[in-house]
Amino acid sequence: MNLVRAELERLSARRFVQLMVVLLVLAFGITAATTLAGSHRPTATELAEAQRQAAEERRNLEVIHEQCLARERGVLPPEQADQYYPPNCSEVDPALRERLPVAADYLVGVFTFATEARPLLYFLIAFLVLFGFLVGASYIGADLNSGGVVNLLLWRPRRMTVLGAKLGTLLGGVLALSLVASVVYLGSFWFIGQAAGQPGHLDDQFWRSLGTLWGRGLVLVVLATALGFAIATLGRHTSAALGAVAAYLVVWELGARLVFEILEVARPDQLMLSSHLAAWLTGRAEFWDNQACAGVFDGSCDGFYALTWAPALVVLVTLTAALTAAAFALFRRRDLI
Amino acid sequence: MSAVIEIEGLRKTFHSLRHGRRVAVDGFDLLVEPGQIHGFLGPNGSGKTTTLRALLGLVRADAGRMTVLGARSPEQLPRVSGRVGAIVESPQFFGNFTAHRTLRLLARAGGVPVSRVDEVLTQVGLYDRGHERVKGYSLGMKQRLAVASALLKDPELLILDEPANGLDPAGIREMRDLMRSLAAAGVTVLVSSHILAEIQLICDHVTIISRGRRVAAGRVDEVLAGFDRHEFLVRVAEPARAVELLGAAGLTATAHDDHLTVADVTDPTLVSRTLGEQGLWVGELTPLRPDLESVFLELTGTAGHPGVPRQVDDSVLPDRPTRDGTIDLDAGVGETRGVDA
Ligand SMILES: Nc1ncnc2c1ncn2[C@@H]1O[C@H](COP(=O)(O)OP(=O)(O)OP(=O)(O)O)[C@@H](O)[C@H]1O
Ligand SMILES: [Mg+2]
Numbered sequence: 001m002n003l004v005r006a007e008l009e010r011l012s013a014r015r016f017v018q019l020m021v022v023l024l025v026l027a028f029g030i031t032a033a034t035t036l037a038g039s040h041r042p043t044a045t046e047l048a049e050a051q052r053q054a055a056e057e058r059r060n061l062e063v064i065h066e067q068c069l070a071r072e073r074g075v076l077p078p079e080q081a082d083q084y085y086p087p088n089c090s091e092v093d094p095a096l097r098e099r100l101p102v103a104a105d106y107l108v109g110v111f112t113f114a115t116e117a118r119p120l121l122y123f124l125i126a127f128l129v130l131f132g133f134l135v136g137a138s139y140i141g142a143d144l145n146s147g148g149v150v151n152l153l154l155w156r157p158r159r160m161t162v163l164g165a166k167l168g169t170l171l172g173g174v175l176a177l178s179l180v181a182s183v184v185y186l187g188s189f190w191f192i193g194q195a196a197g198q199p200g201h202l203d204d205q206f207w208r209s210l211g212t213l214w215g216r217g218l219v220l221v222v223l224a225t226a227l228g229f230a231i232a233t234l235g236r237h238t239s240a241a242l243g244a245v246a247a248y249l250v251v252w253e254l255g256a257r258l259v260f261e262i263l264e265v266a267r268p269d270q271l272m273l274s275s276h277l278a279a280w281l282t283g284r285a286e287f288w289d290n291q292a293c294a295g296v297f298d299g300s301c302d303g304f305y306a307l308t309w310a311p312a313l314v315v316l317v318t319l320t321a322a323l324t325a326a327a328f329a330l331f332r333r334r335d336l337i
Numbered sequence: 338m339s340a341v342i343e344i345e346g347l348r349k350t351f352h353s354l355r356h357g358r359r360v361a362v363d364g365f366d367l368l369v370e371p372g373q374i375h376g377f378l379g380p381n382g383s384g385k386t387t388t389l390r391a392l393l394g395l396v397r398a399d400a401g402r403m404t405v406l407g408a409r410s411p412e413q414l415p416r417v418s419g420r421v422g423a424i425v426e427s428p429q430f431f432g433n434f435t436a437h438r439t440l441r442l443l444a445r446a447g448g449v450p451v452s453r454v455d456e457v458l459t460q461v462g463l464y465d466r467g468h469e470r471v472k473g474y475s476l477g478m479k480q481r482l483a484v485a486s487a488l489l490k491d492p493e494l495l496i497l498d499e500p501a502n503g504l505d506p507a508g509i510r511e512m513r514d515l516m517r518s519l520a521a522a523g524v525t526v527l528v529s530s531h532i533l534a535e536i537q538l539i540c541d542h543v544t545i546i547s548r549g550r551r552v553a554a555g556r557v558d559e560v561l562a563g564f565d566r567h568e569f570l571v572r573v574a575e576p577a578r579a580v581e582l583l584g585a586a587g588l589t590a591t592a593h594d595d596h597l598t599v600a601d602v603t604d605p606t607l608v609s610r611t612l613g614e615q616g617l618w619v620g621e622l623t624p625l626r627p628d629l630e631s632v633f634l635e636l637t638g639t640a641g642h643p644g645v646p647r648q649v650d651d652s653v654l655p656d657r658p659t660r661d662g663t664i665d666l667d668a669g670v671g672e673t674r675g676v677d678a
Contacts, residue, residue, distance in 0.1 A: 006442040013433060147429035150395060151486070154423050155447040157394045157414040335351075335396040 003156065007169035010148075016138050020131050024181060027127065031120075032188050039111035039197040050106035057101040061094040068092055104200050113193030114200025117186065117210055124185050125217035125281070129224040132174045133241070136228030139170055141238025150336050163331050167229055167324070174225045178218055186210075216281055216309070223320045230320070233327035248273070266291040270307060273319070279312035339407055341494050341525045342369035342392065347401035349387050349549075361387040363549035365401075369527050369542070374520045376540035376557070377529040378629075380639045382649045384549040385529045386426045389498050393423055406494060419447065422492030424483040427502055432472035436463055436482050439471060440489055449490055457485040462511065476503035484512070495519060497528045501535060513539050537629040547637040550655040557629065564627040564635065569605060571612075572596045572621040579617055586611040598625065 011017060042050070068089040070076045090096055104112040143149050149162070156162055193199045231241040253272055260268035269275045269287035279285040286304045293301035344367040351359045362384040369375045379385050390396040392403050394411030403410040406417040430439050440454040458467040461481040466474075471482065480503045487495060495516075501509050509532070516526050516539050530536050536543065537557060544554040553560050573579045576592045583590040583599060586607065590599045599608055609619045634640040638653035 002445045002448060006446045009438075009442060010431070013431075013438075015433060146431060148431055150425070151428055151430070151443065152446060153395065154393060154425070155418065155443055155490075157411065157418045333397060335390075337390070337396070 003161070003165040004169050004172075007165055008173060010143075011135075011139060011169060011173050014135075014139065014142070016142075017135055020135060021177070024127060024131065028181075028185055028188075031123075032192065035111050035189070036192050036196055038109060039192065040109055041196060042107050042110045042198060046107060046110075047103065050103040053106040054101045054103045058094065061092070061097075061100070065089065065092050065094060102201070104198070107198070111189075111192055111197030112200040113190050113197065114202055114206055116193075117189065117206075118213065120189055121182070121186065121210065121213055121217065122281075124182055125213075125220060128174075128178045128181065128217070128221045132178075132221045132225030133228035133245075135174060136170055136225040137232035137241030138238045140166060140229050141232040141236075141241070144233070144236050145238075153336065159332055160328065163233070163328060167226065170229060171222055171225055175218065175222055178221045182214060182217070186214075212283070213281070216283075219313075220277070220281065220316075223316055226324050227320050230323040230327040233331055234323070264291065267305065270305075273315070275307055276312035276315045279307035280309050280316060283309050285312075340368055340404070341371050341373075341406060342367060342527060343402075343404045344368075344388065344392065345402045347388060347391060347403065348399045349384075349391055349396060350399055360549055362391065362398075365546060365549060366551055366554075367544050368554070369525060371525050372520065372523065373542045374516055374526045374528065374540045376536040376543040377527055377546070378531075378533065378536060378543055378633055379529075379546035380637050380649070380652045383546045383637070383652065385546060386498055387549075388546070389423070389425050389496060389527075389529070393421075393425065393496070395425065419490055420493045421496065422487035422490050422494070423496040423498075424487045424500065425496075425498045427480065427499070428483045428486070430471045430479065430482060433470060435468050435470055436474075436485070437467040439482065440486060443486055444489055447490060453489055453491065457488045460488060460515065461485045462508075477505055477508055480504055481508070484515075493524060495524055495526045495528075497526065499529055499531070501530055501532055509535060533630040533633055534628070543629070545633060545636055547653045547655055548650065552636045552653060552655045553632075561627050561629065561632055564632045566600050566627075567602050568625040569599045569602045569608060570596055570621065570623045570625055571599055571608060571619060573612060573617045573619055575617060578615075579612055582611055582615055582617070583608065596621075 064085075067076060067080055067083070068085040071085050072089055086092060094100060102115075104110070104115050140149075143166070152162055153159065190199070228241045231244045232238050234240065235244070253274055257268055257272065260271070267287065267289050275285060275287060284306050286306045289303050289305050292305070293303040344365060347362050347365045347367075348360075349362040351361055353359070365384065365388060367377070367388065377385055377388075387396065391398045391401075392405060392410055394414045397411075405414065406420055408414060408417040430436075434442070436458060437454060440457065441451055443449075444451050444454055455464065455467075458464045461484050463478065463481050463485060466478070471479065474482065480500065484497070484500055487497065501512055504512060513535065516528065520526055528536070528540070540557055542555065543557050543560055545552045545560075553563075571579065571590070572595070576595075576597050580590045580592050580597055583597075588599050588608065588611075589601060590597050602608060605622055605624070609622060612619055636653065639647065639651070
């Protein structure tokens, strides 16, 4: 317990951590301020006009769908025949669309929380993932290099305990910061929506989907933090983690992808961590399999395949756990100079 | 009483891809008994720091048996670590923390009352500047902080690797006084240093290492006695004549600029009598005792040759220690490598 308290003090005193927190607050402050400045509460007339436009657009979609169906039945009036309709009318069926136009789409200069919450949360998650990774790597990297670990081990010659306390404190700290940051962040924008914009349609389903994204984001932050810590421990240096990520991106995500394409390997996307990342965060990511439809030209072939969140999570967790275990195993035996 | 530190047959080899194998410690033995102030001497790169690191569980030994306060190292170290204060090769501290905070964190991690922090800062003379960032400390101040961190636990055994590194003359003297007072309070001290006059002043026992192997160990006076050639410095009016007279009396005398030295003198009155009988009055007759420095240079073969730069590993490679525990003081002396004068 004392070890954890000492580590927490050490962690929070790190310049880099402080800098990243300042950056987070700054980024947050600027987005919130500009949003606040550029948004106003819609007047009754604006609202009515926007609702009218949305309703009209919805009606337009209906009309196009009906005309498409009419063409299929061969009863389309000739004056509309030159318009383009897809061969399969379900593509323009409003009932099958992911979302229909709503009033918020036609309100200019009005911040609508319901439509903006997701992108805002994505931004925050991206920042926190980066934060966690960099802090995780630099925390142990700097400590290994500056002899901080050696000093501590002279006091507590239990390597696993010392490293475990460091990782535990780090994960706890980053998670706590992420929790607070995301609650404050979303809370402020919700408040902006209430006070200087409009909340939008906030039903159960909205909150459930936002909550899911939030939870998934936090898991990702924790994984990124552990990964940064593990790679920096393995490489004895902060830059090992940065180098490993850069090398992975260039060699695998770019280089290997190219090679796979040249060799016409099937479904290269499923070998990429970025695909699993997307699948985990969004719940399901679809990729095009350029082999599936080879030789099929009648359009009856569906070349898409999906990665879902559960296997994606297994991949991400296994990778992080394996690297962390390797880091602990190596640290246990390594000469500390 | 059982030994405080016992090392037997310690072996450590470093491997690197570019430079291959480097044997840093090779069958080294060390025995430190309770209450000793034990000097640990050796040329640069002879394996002192590596030995201490292995003893404290920081590097993994390839072979050998080590115990600290009766606990096997490294397996049982956690059992005794609260009683061992150590600094190994000028420890680094986090520059953004003040000395006070650094020590407080260590105290907390080790379960030591935080009130100790001010005590040790006072002890090493950093109390007034204890609330400044370590980044802004001078070399000697950092070294004092390191010593403070070792003292924090109120240890029974203090292991200091070159504690005087960077200390000013007053600091060196304070360090000496500190070690003496700690020893008087019953603390056992193992100290490595290159300041041999200092070691001779404070230590009662020494172990000398050269290229990873032990070349001498024991009480300081006994080690020195082994090198006592019973030499005397003699000042007389006519040195050349004196050499002749002493030679005739069966003594080996050598003339120098303004004095002569006489070796193997068992009875100094023989010198003054021999010369006095011939009307040569002895102005000075001083026994020349070997000091630790000359013994060290001879034992480790690092005395060097004028005008030839000595390389770090140009020192004596002693024979492997004999397993029956006796130490052969002459082991391998003269087997210097590299420099051929
Ligand atoms: N991490 C390492 N990797 C490779 N070789 C090492 C390492 N640490 C020490 N050595 C080698 O081991 C030998 C002993 O080094 P050590 O630091 O123990 O010497 P020392 O007696 O403490 O010297 P000094 O008086 O200069 O402090 C040297 O030859 C050194 O080069
Ligand atoms: Mg050393």
